[in-house]
Amino acid sequence: MSQRWNSNGFRIVCPVRHRLLFVLVALLVGCATPQTNQRVQEGGVEARTQSKTYKGLTVSTSVLSAEESAEAYGVPLAEKGIQPVWVRVDNNEAQAFWLLAQGMDAGFFPASEAAEAFAAGRTGEEQAGLAAHFEKLAFRNPVPPGSTVSGHVLTNLDEGVKLVQVDLISSKQSRSFSFMSAVSGFQADYHVREAFSGSLYIESEVVDYDDLGSLRRALEALPCCTTNADGSRQGDPLNLVIIGGLSDAFPALVRRGWRPTEATRIESVMKMIKSALSGERYRYAPVSPLYVYGRPQELALQKARDNIHQRNHLRLWLAPLRYQGKQVWVGQISRDIGSRFTIHSPYLTTHKIDPNVDEARDALIEDMAYSQNLVEVGLVAGVGTASKDMPRQNLTTDPYYTDGFRAALIFDAKPTSLTDIGFLQWESPGGAILLDQDRGAVQ
């Protein structure tokens, strides 16, 4: 292995024995010459690099596979649950911008911390060398006007797909860029890219609503519940509607720590069991498929709390409707209340959901209120009431009860503060509360 240094401050360790891989990684860290660019285009990484431009900013990203990150860093980052995302920002605006790593992953790893994860068994000098190397690969703020900065943000390992959110801040302004990336080396279990690309439905199947009244009626008419594969039994209630897509709704979820999860496979089940036994956090407790429109969820997301026993799950299906051009996703959300305080078997307890399913729905409303992208929220009928005394059961025989409403959350790319979120004058819990038309009367 040899070290190479490029001219603009981004340096990499270059394994000579994998010339092609070196070239690919070299592109990722922003130091490729035009000649190597040509060679890179023959490989697979180039195909994964995505770029977007808004006003004077162009952002490019790519997610490194476990093999690529091991080659670039000289240590197996993926084994510690770390996944580098390469980011390049071309700033042709008049102001400097800061990239916020927290927006890409609320639990991101500072470069120095990631290097320390590999300190064991190394001399002080080797550790210092490792730290210097990690620091050199890291994305360094700010991005001055008229310049280009590239480097890595170290995120938690995602499997299958990764939502890469790039938030850039300048004085009194912000820019957000969102990417859906396939993660090389993992099986993508869902047709999520098909959904995001708009190829899931033919255009004539999709109804675009312009006004809130007709949207509300359409949301009320959605199916009440998920089903099993052949549609013969009903499962969890569809208590959630997300209105928005890759530029607004999903960035909000990512900022608040929601991550895609892989569908149930035996490897992930084994990892979950190991995690449960050790008490460590495993971000990818598998999510079993549920069915709407005769197909499994397009995307399953989860938000891990402190460990496997604490997590909220949601599943989303793209509905054949839009609101003012925005995608509409119907979904199901529940809170695992697990076994944090008990010695119950992890097999039994990790499936235990809070029977008050409205609690998880309302918690998501609150969570998204802090995301800066939620503009309006309301409740609509359509789930059907299930009382505490006469609870319904989901497919795993967990009882649940609900006021029968689903939350509709409308997102927009323009940041909205907590003081500006609109509450739609639709249903209200308990039916006893009249929402007031008088906006801002409190202050």
Added chain:
Amino acid sequence: MLAISGCATWQAPADPSVENIRARAISESSGDVDVKAAILSAEDTRRIFGADLNAAGVQVIWVEVDNRSSVPLRFMHTGTDANYYSPLEVAWSLHVTFGGATNDRIDDYFDAKAFENPIPARQLRRGFIFTNPEPVVKLFNIDLVGNRTMVPFTLILPVPDTPPGKDATALSKRVAAVRGPDYQTAEALRAALEAAPCCTRVGAEKAIGGPVNVVMVGTLGDLGSALVRRGYRRDLRSDDFVQRVYGRPPDIVIRKYAQGVDSSKWVRFWVAPFRYRGRPVFLCQVGRPVGGRFAANDGPLVLQVDVDEARNHFVGDMLYSGGLAQLGFVDGDGGDDDAPVAVPKPYQTDGLRAVFVMATRPLSMSDTEFLDWVPYVRQREAEASGLAAE
């Protein structure tokens, strides 16, 4: 995690009254909204919930919101504690195997006791919320959100069962006792910050600990809201206690708790002996321990040398907090109330401290103004072009 014992005999508590709790509650008003809150002691939880919930790692808070306005409001649990527990999650921990009817009664009981949203216009709501524990004193953030409106509060709640010698009101008293100058212009504030102590001191030899690399300006409520929303909680450890500025240990120390999702960064606060436009100023030392989340939990906290990295990441946290009005950088190697000590600093830094002027009214991240003080960006730009010229 702990199991709550004695569940098999759970009975609906005979005396669930909250009078004594209400009597010691902290109150605050804003416009047409009054709030009261108090933390339950272990004895309170046994009396009201039939089990010692504190022992299971749950801090129970009694809350009352009197909404005399014409707008329904929602109490945002997430703004109080992003990892709060749902009532039935706590109830479930009391369940017994094959407990059927008993388990149902426990669920019903917790459900009935929980704080219920929304708070209708011209109505009063009271109930309990279930949070993660904080010692001595809790910065209790209440975000009440209505249609295109919001009423924020930050209450400083004493934690019952605190060992003697810990004063929950020490921080408020310290802030109230500041008699130094009240600077009215940004330039005067900047000059004062440049003259503030460079760093913390440790031990009789006054060795250099860590740089004072962050300054926060705002009321305790403004700071508390922003920090709690980003998952920080109060946590003073013995390694913090030896760090001194103005000859005293930190007035408060916070950390981000959620296991495994942060690098164990600390923010140590000292109340500065001056104000800015009537508001308190806090000098802070932000750093993280070597090893971060990968280190053993019980080892000593050794400052990671790249302190600017921790400082810059804290900048990101505050930009998402909804509470950052202005951000600037000032030189931080200026004055020092201790005699200069010719010892090497145990860290590397560009010598700048980040200054946050916090706002009460929540802001979006597009609203933060960058102060044109030390041109941090231009400095980095020159550095970058220097590298390019190599």
